[in-house]
Amino acid sequence: MLRAIAITAALLASASAAAQEVPEIPFDAVDFLKPPADLHMGEVAGVALGKAGQVYVFQRGNTEGPAYAAAAAQLLEFDANGNFVREIGHNLYAWSYAHATRVDAQGNIWAADKGSNMVVKFAPNGRVAMVFGRKPEASDENARPLEHPKPPLPAVDGQFREVTDMAWDSQGNTYISDGYINSRVAKVGPDGRWLGSWGSFGSEPGQFNTLHSIAVDAKDQVYVADRGNRRIQVFDTNGKLLRIIQINVPAPADAPTAIGNRPTIPAGGPDAATTKTMMPGAPWAICITPPARDGKQTLFVADAWPGRVYKLSMDGKVQGWLGGSGKQLKQFGWVHEIACPTENTLYVAELLNWRLQKLTLKP
Numbered sequence: 001m002l003r004a005i006a007i008t009a010a011l012l013a014s015a016s017a018a019a020q021e022v023p024e025i026p027f028d029a030v031d032f033l034k035p036p037a038d039l040h041m042g043e044v045a046g047v048a049l050g051k052a053g054q055v056y057v058f059q060r061g062n063t064e065g066p067a068y069a070a071a072a073a074q075l076l077e078f079d080a081n082g083n084f085v086r087e088i089g090h091n092l093y094a095w096s097y098a099h100a101t102r103v104d105a106q107g108n109i110w111a112a113d114k115g116s117n118m119v120v121k122f123a124p125n126g127r128v129a130m131v132f133g134r135k136p137e138a139s140d141e142n143a144r145p146l147e148h149p150k151p152p153l154p155a156v157d158g159q160f161r162e163v164t165d166m167a168w169d170s171q172g173n174t175y176i177s178d179g180y181i182n183s184r185v186a187k188v189g190p191d192g193r194w195l196g197s198w199g200s201f202g203s204e205p206g207q208f209n210t211l212h213s214i215a216v217d218a219k220d221q222v223y224v225a226d227r228g229n230r231r232i233q234v235f236d237t238n239g240k241l242l243r244i245i246q247i248n249v250p251a252p253a254d255a256p257t258a259i260g261n262r263p264t265i266p267a268g269g270p271d272a273a274t275t276k277t278m279m280p281g282a283p284w285a286i287c288i289t290p291p292a293r294d295g296k297q298t299l300f301v302a303d304a305w306p307g308r309v310y311k312l313s314m315d316g317k318v319q320g321w322l323g324g325s326g327k328q329l330k331q332f333g334w335v336h337e338i339a340c341p342t343e344n345t346l347y348v349a350e351l352l353n354w355r356l357q358k359l360t361l362k363p
Contacts, residue, residue, distance in 0.1 A: 020249050027361045030358050031357060034084065047101065110122070173189055174187070257307075285301070333352030334352045347359075
């Protein structure tokens with residue numbers, strides 16, 4: 001027991017509960033996308049950048065079906081100036097409810113669809129190269145939205161329950177955050193073989209409550225946005241927990257919300273809240289920059305309230321923050337995914353404002 005307590009204390013060393021007073025970062029912003037007149041954006045759930053500056057957007061537009069259970073997923077490519085290029089996977093069987101998109105080191109485009117419980121890999125030419133998971137059968141007499149039992153049902157190898165994101169290590173292995181129900185990280189080999197998974201539902205170190213975003217740094221350390229527990233957990237490629245990062249930057253009591261009633265921070269602080277998803281510092285989206293010439297990388301994290309983007313060093317120290325909830329440029333409505341080609345250039349996908357902002361930081 002004493003050893004377990006000591007390990008937990010060491011893991012939390014970078015997750016100090018003390019409030020972190022950090023500067024606001026000035027920045028500029030533009031509404032980046034220029035879709036054609038007959039293409040309308042819905043909730044922009046995902047954004048990723050290609051090697052040649054392409055901008056891939058996974059959005060909840062192109063909606064078909066009834067108001068409830070409508071299919072809402074469309075993968076679009078724009079050029080480096082925001083001009084529309086093409087749609088990828090038009091009417092794809094996996095499209096149901098867009099969640100995240102990423103581009104791997106070879107230029108393949110990936111998409112995680114929360115509604116169909118599938119991850120799809122597209123070759124750069126836009127053709128499907130590999131699929132993971134399986135969409136529920138429409139002919140099943142029990143076909144309906146997935147339930148969220150607590151604790152969740154036992155996870156099944158090769159299948160997902162409300163999958164959210166994916167990332168890669170230097171060996172080409174894929175790490176998939178599986179996500180809202182299964183509460184685990186899945187690991188898949190470059191050839192598509194299922195290599196295993198780790199994690200379970202809960203709040204202890206190594207457990208998860210909604211894995212919402214995932215990234216891998218140049219040292220092959222896996223960063224998981226454990227949104228419901230208001231923390232980022234960092235693992236090695238075998239699932240060994242290395243450290244825990246928390247963001248504890250004070251939020252003004254009167255900070256506006258993007259939607260809904262303003263959350264109340266308990267007297268004991270954000271971690272005393274029963275539901276932490278809307279607490280300050282709860283990670284909705286994470287992004288790690290490519291290594292700079294000196295090898296340095298930067299971690300960016302977004303929360304839903306007060307609706308900020310935070311800039312962190314890789315050891316978890318918050319270096320600054322920018323933005324806040326709202327509908328105008330330089331304000332955010334639930335940042336759902338971030339692309340960060342450099343430490344001073346960000347693309348932020350917003351659900352509530354149906355747009356993609358390109359940010360230029362001026363630290």
